[in-house]
Amino acid sequence: xxxxxxxxxxxxxxxxxxxxxxxxxxxxxxxxxxxxxxxxxxxxxxxxxxxxxxxxxxxxxxxxxxxxxxxxxxxxxxxxxxxxxxxxxxxxxxxxxxxxxxxxxxxxxxxxxxxxxxxxxxxxxxxxxxxxxxxxxxxxxxxxxxxxxxxxxxxxxxxxxxxxxxxxxxxxxxxxxxxxxxxxxxxxxxxxxxxxxxxxxxxxxxxxxxxxxxxxxxxxxxxxxxxxxxxxxxxxxxxxxxxxxxxxxxxxxxxxxxxxxxxxxxxxxxxxxxxxxxxxxxxxxxxxxxxxxxxxxxxxxxxxxxxxxxxxxxxxxxxxxxxxxxxxxxxxxxxxxxxxxxxxxxxxxxxxxxxxxxxxxxxxxxxxxxxxxxxxxxxxxxxxxxxxxxxxxxxxxx
Numbered sequence: 001x002x003x004x005x006x007x008x009x010x011x012x013x014x015x016x017x018x019x020x021x022x023x024x025x026x027x028x029x030x031x032x033x034x035x036x037x038x039x040x041x042x043x044x045x046x047x048x049x050x051x052x053x054x055x056x057x058x059x060x061x062x063x064x065x066x067x068x069x070x071x072x073x074x075x076x077x078x079x080x081x082x083x084x085x086x087x088x089x090x091x092x093x094x095x096x097x098x099x100x101x102x103x104x105x106x107x108x109x110x111x112x113x114x115x116x117x118x119x120x121x122x123x124x125x126x127x128x129x130x131x132x133x134x135x136x137x138x139x140x141x142x143x144x145x146x147x148x149x150x151x152x153x154x155x156x157x158x159x160x161x162x163x164x165x166x167x168x169x170x171x172x173x174x175x176x177x178x179x180x181x182x183x184x185x186x187x188x189x190x191x192x193x194x195x196x197x198x199x200x201x202x203x204x205x206x207x208x209x210x211x212x213x214x215x216x217x218x219x220x221x222x223x224x225x226x227x228x229x230x231x232x233x234x235x236x237x238x239x240x241x242x243x244x245x246x247x248x249x250x251x252x253x254x255x256x257x258x259x260x261x262x263x264x265x266x267x268x269x270x271x272x273x274x275x276x277x278x279x280x281x282x283x284x285x286x287x288x289x290x291x292x293x294x295x296x297x298x299x300x301x302x303x304x305x306x307x308x309x310x311x312x313x314x315x316x317x318x319x320x321x322x323x324x325x326x327x328x329x330x331x332x333x334x335x336x337x338x339x340x341x342x343x344x345x346x347x348x349x350x351x352x353x354x355x356x357x358x359x360x361x362x363x364x365x366x367x368x369x370x371x372x373x374x375x376x377x378x379x380x381x382x383x384x385x386x387x388x389x390x391x392x393x394x395x396x397x398x
Contacts, residue, residue: 004309005032006031008045009035011035012041033055035058035061039056042055071093076163080100083095102326102330105326106319109322126181126185127317128304130295132297135253139248139253143248144248149229150226155236156278159177173214173234174234175216175218177234183220196220198331198343203215208235216336217229223355223356239259369388370383372384
């Protein structure tokens with residue numbers, strides 16, 4: 001196991017979270033340099049975390065002789081520049097979500113790292129939460145059968161920095177900020193080899209005085225017949241709501257990551273200044289998170305990235321995944337304008353092109369399909385069947 005020497009590009013909210021994860025639990029990996037556009041921010045982060053070097057020059061941070069890995073925790077409009085500098089320097093590069101402001105930017109970043117042959121990882125933390133990893137394993141083990149529908153929801157009162165609210169800098173609004181999480185969560189359950197085909201999306205600006213959407217709902221249709229659904233909002237009051245639902249032919253999973261974790265606390269006087277990310281109050285009923293860095297997936301995410309580096313493998317989340325996510329979000333924005341189903345345009349598709357042929361039919365016997373089996377209050381088991389030859393629907397009792 002190699003101890004990674006890291007340049008952290010970004011001295012803001014997410015960079016701070018990443019450093020807590022990287023330096024936590026007595027990890028041997030250390031941030032050696034922090035870069036920020038602001039001298040005061042760079043110095044403050046370095047002092048707080050005991051980082052030996054800080055700079056306001058991105059090239060200096062990436063090319064520092066102690067550095068082998070670059071973590072990009074910058075505003076969206078700086079991702080492409082940072083990836084270009086890291087790739088040309090031959091450094092491994094890990095980029096926070098979303099990879100790009102759109103699929104064209106994401107594709108350019110993918111081509112850069114592949115051209116220079118550098119390790120690359122897409123830092124999609126919510127795919128690495130302990131609950132998600134366990135649930136995905138259950139799906140892969142067949143516990144739910146074939147996946148039919150995945151719903152992912154992320155809502156909160158809005159992001160913490162000014163650039164998020166400017167679509168020129170961020171690439172959009174709540175879709176590009178939160179929808180990227182939801183889309184990739186669904187892909188992990190449905191299967192990354194399954195091609196996304198088309199999107200229907202509603203998006204609007206309901207509350208915030210901005211030029212981007214603050215609320216959106218979308219359906220993403222996949223070649224397997226599965227549907228991915230996301231709900232995202234910057235208008236939700238009461239903290240951060242992270243929930244996923246997965247429905248398969250043989251089972252269902254419900255996950256609640258943040259507001260209902262089994263830790264409920266009431267305080268009339270408050271407890272310190274920080275409760276949990278996006279919490280709106282420090283008094284009354286609160287929902288603290290036992291280990292926020294771990295609960296949000298950062299620990300498992302960096303472990304996967306560094307293990308993959310050591311073993312010469314790809315991590316669970318790569319730049320290619322980020323590119324697919326950006327392409328799906330591009331289709332969402334197009335659909336929100338056209339009010340129609342819009343195709344997902346993928347210039348690069350590396351998965352399967354197989355599509356499911358018709359509905360999944362469960363046989364009851366040689367002559368019937370099973371529609372439903374149910375025990376009714378008198379103890380009788382009722383069967384709803386479809387005759388294979390005639391197509392007639394009948395009922396029987398056991």
